[in-house]
Amino acid sequence: MTIRTRLTELLGIEAPIVQGGMMFVGRAGLAAAVSNAGGLGTITALTQPTPQDLREEIARARDLTDKPFAVNLTILPSITPPPYEEYRQAIIDSGVKIVETAGSNPAPHLPAFHDAGITVIHKCTSVRHAVKAQSLGVDVISIDGFECAGHPGEDDVAGLVLIPAAAREIEIPMIASGGIADARGLVAALALGADGVNMGTRFVATEEAPVHRSVKEHIVASTELDTELILRPLRNTSRVASNAVSREVVQILQGGGEFADVRALVAGARGRQVWETGDVEAGIWTVGTTQGLIEDIPTVAELLSRMVDEAEAIIRGRLADSILPVPAGAAR
Template identity: 75%
Template sequence: MALKTKFTETFGVEHPIVQGGMQWVGRAELVAAVANAGALGFITALTQPTPADLAKEIERCRELTDKPFGVNLTILPTINPPPYDEYRQVIVDSGIKIVETAGSNPAPHLPMFHDNGIKVLHKCTSVRHAVKAQSLGVDGISIDGFECAGHPGEDDIPGLVLIPAASAKIEIPMIASGGFADARGLVAALALGADGINMGSRFMCTVESAIHQNVKEAIVAGTELDTELIFRSLGNTARVASNTVSREVVQILKDGGQFEDVKDLVAGKRGVKVYEIGDLDAGIWSVGTSMGLINDIPTCGQLVSRMVSEAEQIISGRLANMIGAGEDEREAVLA
């Protein structure tokens, strides 16, 4: 069986589960495995050093799967801004049909993407931004709660409130992101009004994820308490793993420091070493509070299959039985 929603129908995937963009993580091996499992994976454009490298990564992914997959294009403040227009052109030229945008207003991207038959799923962290993106004409919304890894925005609204609040105002397909790692979260998101879920940390911790085994084992060993919020005072909050580097960054900024005082600590060239060599204190690396729900390192196929199966069991079993129990009790009272 499969869970059919507005999201699966609009974006042409089997299951309402997404592996969104993740810097240094969203590579062909993982994305193809997610696609082959019936979910939707996104190659992270800026993980690739150049637009030409992105073109090669897209081709490499196509060699590993014939299922739909997309590309994430995130625009955020960076020390050395990349050539966004060139990355966008590669996406179009490569025949990609689904793009995940994030980090800023998607309006500059929409004409080029839509003119080339590309559906745009826009990730945002507030109801107001979701409503704005919908009015601009995006094809779907990914609403990111405070629990998420990476950038949760500055409103600090968790998914339990954010998802239904957004659902009340969003008519296009909407998936929920932040804090999801298992079937219980999937069912909860659907109940709250979402049409599916996005998972980052959970997909990081799979066999096909091309990051060092030490990182995966750290996620399994970690709890929901093992993250730090950095850049709070700079208005660009990011949730990352708690380690010697992130704790130092928090303290420097707490003491009145500015970005110049921490830029070397948070540089991407340091963070990527965590994933490459497995030194968990080499730099900052992103992970969400869902780390507290991750207890194994399955293949993507095992993970997606398990989640869908367990979600169906929860919906048709435990929840359905609650309705039945209520009817039996009412009948007993009336008798």
């Protein structure tokens, strides 16, 4: 079965499934595997140390797939920000035709991307931000529910409410993100008004993800309860794996601590060490509540094929079979 939606038609993909732009994980190999399997793979721009490294990573992806793939450019306020304009130019010069922006307002980057014929997906965590992004002229909204890994925003609205609330206001294609790991989530998202889904944690637990095997096995062994929400008192909430480090961060901030008191604990270098060494206690690393739904480590092709086939079974069979017929003569 091929599930066709406004998203698949716009992006030129076969299945309405997008790989999230994950720091240190969104590399050429994984992105190409997702695109080759019919979804939309994503390279994470800031995983690459320099804009030139990003150009080379995009070239590697092109060697691995002739299908569409995206580049994520997350724009966040920082004392020493990366050279965002140079990363943007690297994307344009490399001929990438789909970009996912996230973090801050995408307005400063839209003219350059659109002038280059690039389709822009913007990730939001609230309806009001999605409406604003639509008014700015982005092409696709990705709406991120409270269940997600990383930054879920500060409104704490789960996907079951957030997706249809956004669909009521959004006219352009919309991707549902957060809390989705299988065909049931895909079908539910489509029923709630989305045109496709974005998955992060589920793609970490695949054979092609550039992550240590121990991390993948830890995700499989964990439940939906095994995450922590850190930096909440600072209104910079992030959902991460529950370990000694994340629990210490929560304890310090709940006790009145400030960011300076946890800076060393939440350092990105420590998180990268988790992905590379497999030591899940080495630092902070992001993971969603969907880990409670993940039971295996398939190849990307196996995962997408299974999701699409099972979605077809749900749409054409299970839903219809679960609705009991009304007895003859009963009030309707």
